[in-house]
Every structure is written in structure tokens, then in C-alpha cells.
Amino acid sequence: MRKVLAFDMGATSIRGIVGYVDGGKLITEEVMRMSHSIKERNGRLYWDFDAILEKIVNTIIENKDVSCIGIDTWGVDFGVIDKDGKLIDTPFSYRDEKYAMGREEARAKISELEIFKNSGNQIMTINTIFQLLTLKKLNPDIYEKADKMLMMPDLIFYMLTGKKIGEETIWSTTGLYDMGQRKVSDTIFEKLELNKNLVPEIVKATEAVGNTKDAKIEALRELNIDVIPVCTHDTASALLMTDSFLDEDSMFLSCGTWSLIGSVVDKCIINEEAYENDLTNELGFDSKPMFFKNITGLYLLEKYKAQLENRLERKIPFDEISDYVNKLDKKLSLIDMDAEIFARESIDVKSEIDNFIKNQNGNVPEDDFDYFAVIYESMVAKYMEVKTDIEKILNKNFKKIHMIGGGAKSSVLTSMIANKMSVDVKAGPYESSALGNILLSLLHLKEVKDLKTGIELILGSCEIKRIDSK
Secondary structure, eight states, rough: OOOOEEEEOOOSSEEEEEEETTTTTTEEEEEEEEOOEEETTEEEEEEEEEHHHHHHHHHHHHHOOOOOOEEEESOOEEEOOTTTBBSSOBBTTTTTTTHHHHHHHHTSSSHHHHHHHHTTOOOOOOOOOHHHHHHHHHOOHHHHHHHHOOOOOHHHHHHHHEEEEEEEEHHTTSSSTTTTTEOOHHHHHHHTTOOOOGOOOOTTTTTEEGGGGSSSSSGGTTTOEEEEEOOOOOOHHHHHHHHHGGGTTEEEEEESSSSEEEOOOOOOSSSHHHHTTTEEEEEEEEEEEEEEEEEEEEEHHHHHHHHHHHHHOOOOOOOHHHHHHHHHHOOOOOTTTTOOGGGOOOOOOHHHHHHHHHHOOOOOSSTHHHHHHHHHHHHHHHHHHHHHHHHHTTOOOOOOOEEEEEGOHHHHHHHHHHHHTTTEEEETTTTHHHHHHHHHHHHHTTTSSSSSHHHHHHTSSSEEEEEEOO
């Protein structure tokens, strides 16, 4: 029985989870949880990378009996290292509003449709392509000194192993990777005059291995623990835990800070219809294409909850929110969860919802708790819209959705989805990214026979709920 350690990094918290197989069941233990926040410096937004890395290193030292480590994180963000292998500056956060400048730079040289056709990614201001252009424009000294750009999980992998690689699933979030060709896009780098030498060797999940003996951090070098690139994008890692990964007739809905709703497909869908509907392609394990849409998710609800708690000077339990929303019997004006304002870090949620609804000639919510219902109902309305768009493009009619992530715990949200969308909902597991991460490390150690066996073992160890449509 060998143990693995998964670092599952979200945009607001990081968890370290030890996993192992015992008696035909997956046993997990959370050994670390750390909240982290975006820092502001000189008008820019950064991640507190030093604190994150220190916590990860300390957790490894405290759990040095593990045999393998995997890291998964959110997409699009990166750090740059120089020729001496040193991190040049703390990685910027995707919520930095300066990236609009990079998007304008790109528009002057190439159309957004052409970017889509050469990448397959939904065009969003947060995308790595626009981050890199912003870095070149605002921080030319950093850009010129950079030897390699490493996506966030690849940067941590490098710190733990000394190896500079780019894992395929995280690179499929960048807008720089041509998913049709399965390689970095020559067209994009040439037309935007970006340095292609910044790109490290791209590898598929589990097809490389490093070891803490070669870590950039001295305290880890006395340990002998394998570190592998799992599906380092948390969405790809989570998708391993859904029916959709093995059943293309089931949609997936990953509901956390962001909502991602879509389907696994045979090949990437890169056409004008997909572009016009703001849909995206990314890669899962073994280069399996995923076709979906990124939408602001529970971020807005959690942001509003925190702001209302400050105003009321008390904590609001989620049960209180659920009870209120379940009993509510009035028609509410909804918002567009796609509107860029609702993904911003500095947003005053109540004010921006009011402004949006007033601009649509709707009725502003009367009660503070009505805003929770507005957000929930607006999320489901957007899911319905995206489902229709995807069904039209794929010429399919989905009757099943497998829902994962924190939102799958919400009886309000799962019931709304089942009833309003007329689909059968399978909800759980809730910690899917960490479980997908653990699965691939167990596979590396041969603690599970194969992928399918491992998926069945893990799902058999988790709470899963089913909600039938009415």
C-alpha cells in the first residue's frame, strides 16, 4: 500500500490530500488547507506565490512517506524563469484588468476568429495569449529576460523537480496551443511577434516523471518522491470523475468558482458556429477533446455572500440561503453570467446586479436574499442556453448531466438544473479535481490496474446523489 499526495489548487484555496487504496476502497485524508488571496502591487494583481510554495513544501516534508505527488491548478496563469532557472517575478493573476491591453494588441494584428481557428479556445480577456502580450508591453524587461514561461502547475512541478515541462491539458487553456494540430500554434506566435522559444517541451499527462531529489528547493532534495504531471488543469483532472469521460451521451457540469458545461467529443470543434457561441475546446487525459463553455460560477454567489455578511455583521449559513431560495415564490429579473463585469475582482455585487437589471428595464430585487436566487436562476438560465448551443452544433439531445465540484452539494442548484433543464442529474463527487489527480498518481505507482478500474474504485468510495427530472 503506497500513498500519494495531491495538491489541488483553486483560485481561493489550496488543499493537500493524501490518498491510498485499502480494502478495495480509496481512503483520503486532507492534510492541508490554505486560503489564499490575490495581492495588489503598483496597480497590478499578483498571486502570493511565495506563501503558496512554502505551504506546499512544508506539507511535503510533513508527509514524506508518500511515493508520488501530483499538482493541478486553475488555467491560464503562468510565471517566467530566466536562463539561470530563477523565477523573475511573482506570477500575475488572471483577474488583473490590464489584460484588456493585450487583447487590444492582438486585435491590431490578427482577428479573434483567426485566433480561435488556430487554437480552439473561447476568446476571453484572461487567456494566456493576452497575458503574454500584456507582459511584453508593460514589462518588457521581464519579457526580454525570460527563458521559459511555465504555467502555474508546471512552475510548481519545476520547483519540486528542477524539470521544465509544459503539460498538455494546462497548455490547452492558453490560446497559444493549436488543439487541432496538437502543438503550439506557429501562426499565433508569428503574427503576434511572440518568442516561441519561451515554450517548454510539451508532454501528455503521466508521460514524464521528476523527483524531489532534483528540486530547486534545498529542503526537498533529501527526499526521494516521484512527482508526475497529472492532468494539471483542474477541469481535465475533474473530468476523469464524470460519466462524460467514458460516455459521450452525458454532459458534464463542473461547478466551482467557474462553471464549465459541455461534452467530451471525438475531435475538436473549431468552426465559426462554435466561435460565435463563445464555446471552447480543451484537452483531457490522453488528449481527449472537451467541448464546453466557461461561465462565471459560484464566484459571484460567494462574493455576494461575503459582502452581505460584512454588511449584516454576521455569518450566513448556506442552509439559510437554500431555505430562503426554496420558499421564494416570485418572478425575478435575471442577469447574464457571461457579462465580463461579473468576473471582476473589484466588483460590488449588489450594485452591479442592480445596474445590469436596470439597464435591461427589469425589476431590482427587493430583499437582500433575493440576490442569491437571482444568481442561482441566472446560472441555470445560462446552462440551458449553452446546452442548446452545444446540442445544435453536435446534433444531439442530452438527457443526462453529471455535475461535479462544490456546486454539486447544493440541493437548490441540482434541483433547479434537473427541473428547468429536463435532465437527470448525477451529483458528485464534490472534490473531483483532487480525485482525478490522485487517480493518475495511483496509476503511475501501479496501485490500480488501469484507468477504468481506478475510476470505478474511486467513484465507489464517494457520495453520489441522483436527481431525476420532473
